[in-house]
Amino acid sequence: MLKVENLVVSYGMIEAIKGISFEVNDGEIVTLIGANGAGKTTTMHTISGLLKPVSGAIYLDGTDITKIPSHKIVSLGLAQVPERRRVFSQETVEENLELGAYTRRDKEEIAKDLENVFERFPRLRERRRQLAGTLSGGEQQMLAMGRALMAKPRIMLMDEPSMGLSPLLVHEIFRIIEEINKQGTTVLLVEQNAKMALGIADRAYVLETGKITLEGTGEQLANDERVRKAYLGG
């Protein structure tokens, strides 16, 4: 579904991504784990078209999307839940969700999907008229996920959804990610919380300072000596 080939991304003189390749197959949950500064967010931004790579290519269902502007990538079926959620804090919960469906024209389907999001996240329904900025961290994460779902994506990118949340909420969020995946959405998940991510991932890659150093199934990496030492606290 998503294929990244020899991707190189720079910020001016600094090369943040040094030629990485990976793929996400239909229906999978794939995770990219790595420490702070490894280049996870840079990778996500490049896939969504917010950053343009120096070289390499990104394919979505075989189509080269490397040069497609970010606003057109959404309607090709790829949505992102960005790092730190980035909900529109001055807009209401409902307006945020409507913005998620910005590229869509099918009014009735949008209304149905809004209902589905509210079913999945009842807290959001209670707070639909509230400004997103007044929500708690967990609620904002749910809103950011709901907003991405409103685009009706075939693949959803999530950048550190567990950031800043209590362990209880992290479990809840990961349960929802699995549920979304089971209902047919492919997931590319980026995490520093390697334990949780490897727990739900079909396959995983380890990103270290812009390079992929290890790959395998979630289980293989969870049991890998190097991964245990570096990311799972022994």
Place this chain on the structure above:
Amino acid sequence: MAFLSYLINGLGLGSVYAIIALGYTMVYGIAKMLNFAHGDVIMVGAYVTYFALSLMKLPVLVSVLLAVAVSTLLGVTIERLAYKPLRQATSLSVLITAIGVSYFLQNGAQLLWGSSTKVFPSVISNGALALGGISISYLTLITVFVCLAVMGCLTLFINKTKTGKAMRACSEDKGAAALMGINVNQIISITFAIGSGLAAIAAFLLCATYPSVYPTLGSMPGIKAFTAAVFGGIGSIPGAFLGGLMLGIIEILAKAYISTQLSDAVVFAVLIIVLLIKPTGLLGRKLSEKV
């Protein structure tokens, strides 16, 4: 009674400032830049209206619409050619570029149309509405009415249309807006188009009040309106409206009761006091805490 008529005159002048300030504040809100060439778009709008009225003898409404069209096109072109290539540049580079564009337009006008002042034809009847002892000139009435209409339309547009909602999203977070599928460049273009179109409307009202057209005509109203936008809280649409009206009223009252020469100083003194008490301006939002 005199006070009341000063107040009304202030409201008239303030309405013109408000219309210009709306352009300033919208561009700032979306593109996060101070478009110092905004005042010079007013000047171009004034020349176009002048030529349409005096040379082409077009009806008033047609002349204004023509000026709106030319200014809109000019604003969008300036953004495309001068500002868009600087999207990733520092705000200082953008600011210097904007000042450069301002000089370019002023000198271009001088080259094309000469530096001598042209007299704007009087097109609005000099009559006045007598209302229980005070008289309100038709021009003031029209100006205030146009300002209210502009503010009303803009509010509806921002709050009710899909493009308006996309603008609000862009003003908060362009990256996140792009992730929603919003074409951020297009939204910025539309913002410049609206701001520049409004500048042409302001140009007409301004020239109907002070009937002289010259290459630097936009500078002072531009600075005043910028002040008004900061006064009201830059980036805020109701703020620009309120700031514009208040600035006009303060200016006229200062002229009447303090001194004609000192009125601008009074205006800026009030601005400084407001910013000392409330650094984000009257209706400015507190800067959202970024983690």
